[in-house]
Amino acid sequence: LEEEENGKDGPLETLEELVLGLASEVCDDFLFYCGDIHASFVVRTLLQVLGGTLLESERTRHRGSQSPDAQRAPARECKPTDFEVPETFLNCLQDLSSCFLKDIAVFITDKISSFCLQVALQVLHRKLPQFCAHVCSAVISYLSSRNPSADGSPLLLFLRDQTSSRLLEQVLLVLEPLRLQSLFEDHFQGQLQALAAHPIANFPLQRLLDAVTTPELLSAVFEELSPALEAVLAQGHPGVVIALVGACRRVGAHQAQVLQLLLE
Incomplete structure (x- = not known):
């Protein structure tokens, strides 16, 4: 047996x-x-x-x-x-x-x-x-x-x-928050509006916004991206705007500003 x-x-x-x-x-x-x-x-x-x-x-x-x-x-x-x-x-x-x-x-x-x-x-x-x-x-x-x-x-x-x-x-x-901040400064900063308008690059931009957890990074992203929200929506990329709003809510900053921009 x-x-x-x-x-x-x-x-x-x-x-x-x-x-x-x-x-x-x-x-x-x-x-x-x-x-x-x-x-x-x-x-x-x-x-x-x-x-x-x-x-x-x-x-x-x-x-x-x-x-x-x-x-x-x-x-x-x-x-x-x-x-x-x-x-x-x-x-x-x-x-x-x-x-x-x-x-x-x-x-x-x-x-x-x-x-x-x-x-x-x-x-x-x-x-x-x-x-x-x-x-x-x-x-x-x-x-x-x-x-x-x-x-x-x-x-x-x-x-x-x-x-x-x-x-x-x-x-x-x-990525850990510090590494994400570094990656943003080295590669993304100054390019967010162009990425938001791109048919493919707007997706990794959305994931960057999903990953934001610090007020410092959110402020830098918001300052650069917020003036282009109307154009982003016109280009058919609402996911970028949704991700930015989500980041503001998650971090607890710029919520009133993003709401005002959307209502204008």
Whole structure:
């Protein structure tokens, strides 16, 4: 009976061992699995399992909601579900996530691969925040080192690209306040009105507004963006205005001013 329970090839592996074994296999050919339209779903699910976090955004995507509007849904509306995992899973999560750093350019520019990094950032932010900050710094450093655009920071080019802008949206949402302030000053300041008018770049701008938590950053953003609210609405980008109003309410500043601007 004991031999039957153990099986012909020795003792049966535990679920923990099976998951860790799968992670090892994925790590050995990481670029392939992340870049394959079908295997990438496995990678994204694996990242969530290792982190003990089920992301609502991924549940929606698995249910087949692939419209642009659904994919651009603000992460603030998604409520992850956490569950307990062994310590070995979190160690494995960090090891697996380190693979992103080896080929960072691919995960920024390839649409399918980028989804995997976006999921990793969300999970790491909840479970391994220090390593999440490390990955974010690597992404920002890479983008900042590319050829500069005609009107300033190299990052502006990627904010206007459909694939890399989605990744940057997620980076903005998981950055710590001080790092977000620094990113704004280095790359966004002076460009907000142009970003608000752009058909793609207005989305990462919305995520920047969603991420604002300090009066200092809100004041800088409000001063630059508020004179253009009417133009932003005329361009068909109400999400920017909604995000700005939400930031004012969340931080508790400029509420009367933004209301007055909307009533004019």
